[in-house]
Amino acid sequence: SGCTVQHNLINETPSQIVQGHNQVIHQYFDEKNTSGVLVIQTDKKINLYGNALSRANTEYVPASTFKMLNALIGLENQKTDINEIFKWKGEKRSFTAWEKDMTLGEAMKLSAVPVYQELARRIGLDLMQKEVKRIGFGNAEIGQQVDNFWLVGPLKVTPIQEVEFVSQLAHTQLPFSEKVQANVKNMLLLEESNGYKIFGKT
Incomplete structure (x- = not known):
């Protein structure tokens, strides 16, 4: 090896x-x-x-795994809170499971892109670029469109960088408040049984 x-x-x-x-x-x-x-x-x-x-x-677009950092940035900068209900306005969405009102946590579990696109628009291009660069996430390039750079680029990250990011979140070591990191970790809980917990994001 x-x-x-x-x-x-x-x-x-x-x-x-x-x-x-x-x-x-x-x-x-x-x-x-x-x-x-x-x-x-x-x-x-x-x-x-x-x-x-x-x-x-190898660098890839982070796609829906970026929801973790999106949530951290949004909560840290008070663009939303864990109790806010993001309203569905009746428009057709890619999956019927997304066609309802959701909190940020519910949207995380369903990987509901429209909710996180709305959050990204609230954060705004300048603050989003500043925060992604501050964290050093992947190549830290978000381009000029704030609501799809994690889906189509230019933001890219390697699997190793992604794992290191998630490890620091798991150990509450990212440069965000402990409360914000705890709230986002709770959104990622998939299973709990017999003294163990499994967290994840597709």
Whole structure:
């Protein structure tokens, strides 16, 4: 296995990156006729598994995973709160599940793009650019349209950068208030049972 060190853009702490050789995980991707990488971080050690490990350092648009940072920025800058109901105005949306009133947390679980586009418009281009740059998220480039840069670019992030960002959120280490980070983490809770909790965002 190979080993490299990468500096985290968010807090400049180095992470040790290890290329793992787990044949079972490799086969999962092969069986589905697809290529991919599984990135797992424990403390400062990052393990890579799969049949296309180079993807771990390849930039992609963050798509709906940006909802985490969008929510953090919106709450920190008081553009919304966790109790606000974002009203559905009756327009046709991509999924019928999105066609209703929602809080930010409900919209996170349903990955409702229109709610987070509205939040982004409230944040505004200047503040959004300033905050994305302050956090050092991915290439930190948002372009000139505030409500779709995470879906079509120019914002891009590597899987390793994404995992490091989520790790810092999990440990309440991002440069946002502890309360805001706790509120966003609660939005990401998927399952809780027998003393464990699973958080996630597609």
